[in-house]
Amino acid sequence: MLVLGIETTCDETAAAVVRVDAAGHGAILSNVVRAQLDEHAPYGGVVPEIAARAHVEVTDLVTAQALREADVAMADIDAVAAAAGPGLIGGVLVGLTTAKAMALVAGKPLVAVNHLEAHALTARLTDRVAFPYLLLLASGGHTQLLAVKGVGDYARLGTTIDDAIGEAFDKVAKLVGLGYPGGPQVEQRAASGNPARFALPRPLIGRPEPDFSLSGLKTAVRLEVERLMDRQNEVTEQDVADICASFQMAVADMVADRAKVAIRRFREAHGEPTALVVAGGVGANQTLKAVLQKTADAAGLPLIVPPPKLCTDNGAMIAWAGAERLRLGMTDAFDIAPRARWPLDAGAASFGSGRLGAKA
Numbered sequence: 001m002l003v004l005g006i007e008t009t010c011d012e013t014a015a016a017v018v019r020v021d022a023a024g025h026g027a028i029l030s031n032v033v034r035a036q037l038d039e040h041a042p043y044g045g046v047v048p049e050i051a052a053r054a055h056v057e058v059t060d061l062v063t064a065q066a067l068r069e070a071d072v073a074m075a076d077i078d079a080v081a082a083a084a085g086p087g088l089i090g091g092v093l094v095g096l097t098t099a100k101a102m103a104l105v106a107g108k109p110l111v112a113v114n115h116l117e118a119h120a121l122t123a124r125l126t127d128r129v130a131f132p133y134l135l136l137l138a139s140g141g142h143t144q145l146l147a148v149k150g151v152g153d154y155a156r157l158g159t160t161i162d163d164a165i166g167e168a169f170d171k172v173a174k175l176v177g178l179g180y181p182g183g184p185q186v187e188q189r190a191a192s193g194n195p196a197r198f199a200l201p202r203p204l205i206g207r208p209e210p211d212f213s214l215s216g217l218k219t220a221v222r223l224e225v226e227r228l229m230d231r232q233n234e235v236t237e238q239d240v241a242d243i244c245a246s247f248q249m250a251v252a253d254m255v256a257d258r259a260k261v262a263i264r265r266f267r268e269a270h271g272e273p274t275a276l277v278v279a280g281g282v283g284a285n286q287t288l289k290a291v292l293q294k295t296a297d298a299a300g301l302p303l304i305v306p307p308p309k310l311c312t313d314n315g316a317m318i319a320w321a322g323a324e325r326l327r328l329g330m331t332d333a334f335d336i337a338p339r340a341r342w343p344l345d346a347g348a349a350s351f352g353s354g355r356l357g358a359k360a
């Protein structure tokens, strides 16, 4: 089975072809990602209109490249999958419309994929993880701990009450004068910093619900930067490194504690998880990964973190989620609408049956 996947929900235009064998194992035949870093760099963040325009310009080219690199024709493809949300609506519209047009012309089924579900299922492509598992989904827009019980079957255990973790990395990067996206740059600076220099807060640690809060931590970083400016009139390279290291360690401590609580909650409500899985762009962070490894070890669970290229937004995760749905007969009608908001757990029971005219 061959599935083409298209991803345009944020600032990456991506397309990929994934092959699934009879045993249900996936292989990535191509995975093309075109980032829009240059377009958004002057604004220090993603500008929705610029993103939509950039997607319009390259989605067809990126998709053609994905087919070419996989050495397959549209006639060989079994389904076209596209992220139908959640995300910036202009971009989602471009990717979904492209997928509809291609599927319609080629006479193939359409699978409208939830971007978060694609992140959630990636570990099944890379590591063949069995259901049910505990997922930490941490990206620029989302931070959740979820019980992943099956395709379309998710139960939320915890979430952020303010900022997403990736968003906090991006804001801290901005505060200390680093570019966008902030996560990779903060991680890189932190490597030469002292994580114990600044005593930053660890919000919600010890609480019985596995929720997150990042905005107080971000404010604490801002106050430290202001203090440095008052005292020495500048923020040196070493200061930046120490702030990044201290911030990253505070996040890691918080994530480890919240994951520990979520494992307990999971066991109470859903039985034994097969693994602790990390998904979303923040999963690329090696310090976080190291801390979570200890949490997983202590709980006797394997820690599964897909490679960084598959943690950040990509087309392969959309194609794979499309393949998982196609195998279960969960295709979608051509009038399905893009969705700016689309929580993974709400209405999970109706996934694949009545969802926005889904044909199931």
Ligand code: KG4
Pocket: 010, 138, 139, 140, 141, 142, 165, 166, 167, 169, 170, 181, 182, 183, 184, 187, 280, 281, 282, 283, 284, 285, 286, 311, 312, 313
């Ligand atoms: O999943 P993703 O590619 O896009 C969204 O759907 O949001 O995640 C992007 C987010 C950004 O906020 C970025 O700063 C963060 O993931 N990120 C990282 C790292 N790489 C990306 N955060 C921390 N450490 C990293 N190495």
Ligand code: ZN
Pocket: 115, 119, 139, 140, 280, 281, 312, 313
């Ligand atoms: Zn994402």
